[in-house]
Amino acid sequence: MHPFRTHTCGQLRKEDVGQNVKLSGWVHRKRDHGGVLFYDLRDHYGITQIVINPDKDFFDEAEHLRLESVVTVEGAVVARDGDTVNPDIATGEIEIDCQKFHVESEADQLPFPVNQELEYPEDVRLANRFLDLRKERLHKNMLLRSQVAQLTRKHMTERGFTEYHTPILTSSSPEGARDYLVPSRVYPGHFYALPQAPQQFKQLLMVSGFDKYFQIAPCFRDEDSRADRSPGEFYQIDVEMSFVTQEDLFHEIELLTVRLFKELSNKEINAEQFPHIPYRESMEKYGNDKPDLRFGLELIEATDIFSNCELKVFKSQVESGGAVKVIRAEGVADQPRKFFDDAEKFAKNEGAKGLAWIALREGEWKGPIVKFLSEEEKAALAERTGAVEGDALFFGAGDRKTTNELLGKVRVYLGNAIGLIDPNKAHFCWIVDFPMFEYNEEEKKVDFSHNPFSMPQGGLEALEKEDPLNILAFQYDLVCNGVELSSGAVRNHRPEIMIKAFEIAGYDEHTVKSKFPALWNAFHFGAPPHAGIAPGFDRIVMLLADEPNIREVIAFPLNQRAQDVMMNAPSEVTEKQLKELHLQIKLPPKVEV
RNA sequence: GGGGCCGUAGUUCAGUUGGUUAGAAUGCCUGACUGUCGAUCAGGAGGUCGCGAGUUCGAGUCUCGUCGGCCCCGCCA
16 A cells, blocks of 8 residues: 555545545644544545544544644545535545554644634745645635646647747846846856846747747846735746737737636636727726726716816816816715715825715705806716716816826726626726827936837838827737736837837937847848737736735745745855855945934 | 834734723633534633833823834836
8 A cells, every 4th residue: 555645635435435545634623522533634635534533542642633734544435424424525425434543744833724714914924835825725826826827838839839938047138127136156247137028038039930939937027016016026928929910919819818717717708809998098088007997987078068167176277288087976876975085085095185076866966066066067067977866976187197097096996985896807908009108207308108129100200200209109008907917019120210219219329239239130130020918927817816916826925025034035145155256245324313 | 215004812803081910712732522524611821012212190002213014106118
């Protein structure tokens, strides 16, 4: 017989009754009746009940063994009687009559229980990640993560893509986030950088003639974390294709995304071909470039309605070139006053001066600003918004950009507060037509708004003739449920267009050559038109798993301050290591108290 | 770098206008119990109320500072 097991803890059924079996696993739970002791023995595959009778010489040891100890048991598979069957577990019709019992590894007192899904402080969880990962929630998330990777590889390969590896030790990139640097021993004072993304390598692979690239690629960025942004490192499903249009690429990504969500979740998808929303429309309708399309509450233009309004805050904004926007929330007019006060509190917390509102209730328009509105304005509002008895309107007024962004946040707040957000939906869209350039207020100059490698719409001609701030790029984002899943672009593979684009952003030809020498050179020897995208792998798993925080789908994440409290990283290194790397540590001066 | 919220038993939390010996649940330890499946029952241990200073006759509670955690802004081509 195998020293550890003949079966797993999730395997045995009624048909196995009578067999002598051996199981190994963790003591998940104990029920001690003095005269009989039940163990729930758990492994990766499931839970099986072990029955230990007091005539056994190991009874006392088994009775006092702590939960989460690892044991090996041997005995006969026995059928359970009618009312002792446990329908909640797959092995609930049988149990093991334990004849032999061996403790493989004893557990100390646990920092938190493994057999229940309660909330525990994250620092304690992270310091004991190996225990946390035993729990059902994280264990399931890791399996799901593996399935996402597996299905992605299967699907992409079936679609004719090839997976490549690109370097981890590479050069520091001149744009973007801060790099993680790795000192060179051989070249004193020189550093490698960990890639922020394999951006240039995948484009070079296209120039190398490989046509369809993908990689589940590790990316490293030294930036502060967010709930949906892992500090330090994360993975992207990196994709690049030659001789394709933006639409061709969208089609490929739609196929992959729809398959992942259909096979690995029960979520209702809005469409197999995702709607396209131009960037500017998204900003006007949703107040951001990552709209949650699971609910309405769009921002409605009302600036023109209030051009001559008695309400000074509205009128003055209109006169100074600002905007008034309104959100119609259906059926909330009879919410208590607190609902409206809380919404205003939220808006103020986000930097608004206030949040005007009107409730259409009992045949009247009610709310603090109603008395300033004329009958014509009310009529225009009713027509524009479609508001009827029972609805409420929320107003934002001010500088157009700020107002859109603020009401965008109010929109999501209201969606949550009213309960319009269905977690069982996955609603996707493409945000397209991002501006190529934007005005940098701080430096008083025109800058690239996204990726400098994007192809401007209209090509060289547009760059030469149009106002840079009106030029759009073949730059797009994939958005799901208010989460930016991915960013991509049709690349600029024409050196002369690159030069012109960089010139507009204030860089000369020399800068382009010296900043991106590899791409610059490569594009002079026959470069195919190509386009790509890089969906965030961890974020997809997050959405599929319904997890609010990206750390819940990463086996060993860094904490918010980019530390690994379990492995003690980052940590100091020895003098010898520093010397070999020609490094000297100069700590920042301590702040005097 | 900035803002918000939070720090009370191993853990999750309660703790009144500042007032006697800081509570509950769960976990832990001991004991009882032959059919449970979050077993049950009885008993016990477990706290520098994050840390420091201040106000006060008296601080878990009020004030200031500080440290830590999470969330957000900045940042993320």
